[in-house]
Amino acid sequence: MxxxxxxxxxxxxxxxxxxxxxxxxxxxxxxxxxxxxxxxxxxxxxxxxxxxxxxxxxxxxxxxxxxxxxxxxxxxxxxxxxxxxxxxxxxxxxxxxxxxxxxxxxxxxxxxxxxxxxxxxxxxxxxxxxxxxxxxxxxxxxxxxxxxxxxxxxxxxxxxxxxxxxxxxxxxxxxxxxxxxxxxxxxxxxxxSRDPQATGLDWPGALSFTLALSLLTYGALAAPERGWNSPLVIGLLLGSAAAFWLFVTLERRTARPMLDLSLFRYPRFVGVQCLAAAPAYAFVVLLVLLPLRLVAAEGVSEAEAGRVMLALSAPMLALPLCAAWLTRWFSAAALSAGGLLLCALGLWWLSRYPQLSALQQTLWPLLLIGVGISLPWGLMDGLAVSVVPKERAGMAAGIFSTTRVAGEGIALALVGALLAALLQQRLAAVSTVEPQTLAAAASQGALGKLSAAGELLPGLSPETLSLSYAAAFQRLLTVLSVLTVLSALVVALFLRGAGQAQPEETAAQPALDSACS
Structure with missing residues (x-):
């Protein structure tokens, strides 16, 4: 026996x-x-x-x-x-x-x-x-x-x-x-553990997808510095599109593809991918742009900027775990969408203040953004592997993480371009230089290089440039707030009923309950 x-x-x-x-x-x-x-x-x-x-x-x-x-x-x-x-x-x-x-x-x-x-x-x-x-x-x-x-x-x-x-x-x-x-x-x-039905790695699919995403990521990273009309950036994006087309063509002809494209027929799977990308506009871009704003435009020290950033990220210390506890009464879809709406409210609130380093004023909107993003942040990794059979959890985790990382890179590039456009619009009202020079100055300013932007705009005082940058940043926060509201609506629509607590447990349940309490 x-x-x-x-x-x-x-x-x-x-x-x-x-x-x-x-x-x-x-x-x-x-x-x-x-x-x-x-x-x-x-x-x-x-x-x-x-x-x-x-x-x-x-x-x-x-x-x-x-x-x-x-x-x-x-x-x-x-x-x-x-x-x-x-x-x-x-x-x-x-x-x-x-x-x-x-x-x-x-x-x-x-x-x-x-x-x-x-x-x-x-x-x-x-x-x-x-x-x-x-x-x-x-x-x-x-x-x-x-x-x-x-x-x-x-x-x-x-x-x-x-x-x-x-x-x-x-x-x-x-x-x-x-x-x-x-x-x-x-x-x-x-x-x-492994997938018992796996028949071998889909190497053509893996290589074509990796090439496509690498070209897209490289293009998104190069765009803020070189400009979206740069031949290199255009070539990278076109190459990425061609590689993605090749990937989809190969996956449709493969019996056991790396990415099962039929999953995109299911609303919950699509909703999880939307949820993966949503924090990029609601939270991640602030982790990059807010320190640039504080140090470059407002002239605060790195230590003071760190204090402001701590107010934004401190709720992430405990609230993701609380989100799991709340699934006893609310669905993960409702918690995720509700958290994104809180983020949107915090972003709009933050846009009302022209000086973000005044922590006594901006503390509450920053905390609200941190509280809001903590709810979906604590749930989305679990949702990612719950919408497919657990034998293919690796594929689900890879897709979700790829969507999240690629979404963050693309979001940073697009938001940087939008900030440059908003700044160019502001500078056009206070400067008489040629549009090409104005665009170059706005691109430098969007990267936080206000001194380099000032060199391209003779006669414009540093105070005026700083105020123009702050005004453009305020408008950007309003746009991010609107995008986050739209993300919340999409997540609520596609993830309806997903992620509610299930009675199924494992042998580790009592110990995990103790560890999480």
């Missing part, structure tokens, strides 16, 4: 959750830390401003371009195996970044780090989908959202202190140590 394999213990499930949370914590550290360190990196390794942007862009390019393939690999070859490979690659590249001696090798290691992050993140979410079910899964995924919140709220502050005390290399050492801890926990407790 063959004995059945014993089920994993409660402790094993919770340690798996801890390992995935630690891997998730490295994501915001990898986004915010290097961005803060660019000045220090430039002093030691040299390089132009454009070359230094690849410290950030190289990570985003490989991370966003590899997520879908990473999810498919996890379903095919095993979630634990791919998770260990990804976390190990991330930790190895962090060591390389700590020891690097040139800017070129730093960019190369950042690209490798992005690949490792994609492998670990997509496979980690898929592994959680196998370990938890029902309401337990909702709470488990809400902890992922809370982990992101901790990284977003305190990551910039911690990385700033490390750079000041130990140098910029310390931030990569920190990320590597967190990765090694996740690696050890996963190797000890995570159980292996």
């Amino acid at each position: 063959q004995l059945s394999k014993p089920a994993p213990s409660q402790g094993a499930h919770l340690l798996t959750l801890a390992a995935v949370c630690l891997a998730a914590l490295t994501m915001p550290l990898s986004f915010t830390g290097p961005a803060l360190a660019l000045t220090a990196i430039g002093r030691e390794l040299g390089g132009s401003a454009q070359a230094l942007t690849w410290v950030t862009n190289a990570f985003m390019l490989t991370f966003g371009g590899s997520l879908m393939a990473a999810g498919a690999l996890a379903d095919q070859y095993g979630r634990k195996r791919v998770f260990l490979l990804g976390v190990g690659l991330f930790s190895l590249s962090s060591l390389g970044l700590f020891l690097v001696g040139s800017l070129l090798w730093l960019d190369i290691w950042r690209a490798v780090q992005g690949l490792g992050a994609a492998l670990s993140f997509a496979s980690g979410l898929a592994a959680l989908a196998q370990s938890f079910a029902g309401a337990a899964r909702t709470r488990a995924f809400s902890l992922i959202g809370t982990t992101f919140g901790i990284g977003l709220a305190f990551g910039p502050l911690l990385c700033g202190l490390l750079i000041q005390a130990l140098g910029w290399r310390a931030i990569f050492a920190l990320a590597g140590l967190v990765g090694l801890l996740a690696l050890g926990l996963a190797a000890y407790c995570m159980r292996e």
Whole structure:
């Protein structure tokens, strides 16, 4: 008689959750830390401003371009195996970044780090989908959202202190140590799982999609600096469209495609992808544009700007977990749409203030935005894997994460272009320079380079330029508020009835309830 394999213990499930949370914590550290360190990196390794942007862009390019393939690999070859490979690659590249001696090798290691992050993140979410079910899964995924919140709220502050005390290399050492801890926990407790119906990786689909998304991401990253009419940007976007067309054509002819296009017939699946992109306009763009506004236009210190940003991100520390608790009484669709409406109200409220560094005035709208985004943030990862059979959770996690990362990159490019257009409109009323020069100045101003914009506008005082930038930013916040309202309506329409707490639980339910209480 063959004995059945014993089920994993409660402790094993919770340690798996801890390992995935630690891997998730490295994501915001990898986004915010290097961005803060660019000045220090430039002093030691040299390089132009454009070359230094690849410290950030190289990570985003490989991370966003590899997520879908990473999810498919996890379903095919095993979630634990791919998770260990990804976390190990991330930790190895962090060591390389700590020891690097040139800017070129730093960019190369950042690209490798992005690949490792994609492998670990997509496979980690898929592994959680196998370990938890029902309401337990909702709470488990809400902890992922809370982990992101901790990284977003305190990551910039911690990385700033490390750079000041130990140098910029310390931030990569920190990320590597967190990765090694996740690696050890996963190797000890995570159980292996894979899609039993997988017949092999759809390599043509994986390569064509990765090419398409990489070209799109590269084009979106290059557009704010080079302009949307740049031959390079146009060529990248056209190449991306051609690669996407090739991907869709290949997937329709493949028996076991990397992306099952028939899923887009189901409203809930479409709604999850809309939910993935919604925070980009409601929250993520503020994480990039608000510090530029505070430091460049209002002249506050980086430390003061950090205090303002903390008011925006502090609710993410606990409220994503509360969102999972609220699913006992409300559907995830209602909570997500309601949270986005709160964000929209906060954005409109914030647009009423011409000076955003006056924290005694802007504290409440910033907190309202943070509270609003925390509700969908704590639910959307769980929703992503709940709308497909759990055997294909890796594919679902890859699609969702790809939509989120690509949506953020595109949102930053589009919002940057809109801010430049609004600023150009304001400057046209106070300056008489040629339209071409005015457009160039507006593009520099939208990137936070007000001094460079002022050099192109002789006779225009810095105060007038700063006021014009602030007015354009206020109008931008109003537009973002409207976009967020529309996103909330789309999410409510497509996700009706999705994500309500289910009676199905796992053996880890009592322990998870205790951990979340």
